[in-house]
Amino acid sequence: MSSAPAIADPRDSYKRQKSTRSNFELYGWVFMRGSGVVLLVLIFGHLFVNLMVGDGVNAIDFAFVGGKWASPFWQIWDLLMLWLGMMHGTNGVRTIINDYAERPLVRMWLKIALYTAFVATTVLGTLVIFTFEPCPAGAPADLVASFCSK
DSSP, X not given: OOOOOOOOOTTSOOOOOOOOOOSHHHHHHHHHHHHHHHHHHHHHHHHIIIIISTTGGGGOSHHHHHXXXXXXXXXXXXXXXXXXXXXXXXXXXXXXXXXXXXXXXXXXXXXXXXXXXXXXXXXXXXHHHHXXXXXXXXXXXXXXXXXXXX
């Protein structure tokens, strides 16, 4: 005689079962939508300033970047673009790995590689933004920003 799974009596009061699941995937989904909207504003603002204002693409050189990154506003703007872009992209690739990597060991190593690349790129990009020297010593005057002392 096989035992069938027990079915609860319909007259029993409802007992909520404690969930062991977290809302991580829900938060990831919401983050992707929110960060996508913010990234659109950041990226199109970046493109407008770099390509449409002034001399356009012809003006982009070391002095142009030095002039922009001398301002905390543009440092924060580019930092937000870097961080949100990296988190958005990493979360998207993490979702793809979860969907398509069938073996747990392969999934684990792919995520380790992904998170390592995320940390390295984000840390190095942040360091570049905040340690960039717009007026390097000994640089030719025509290559540096106009505000650098001659």
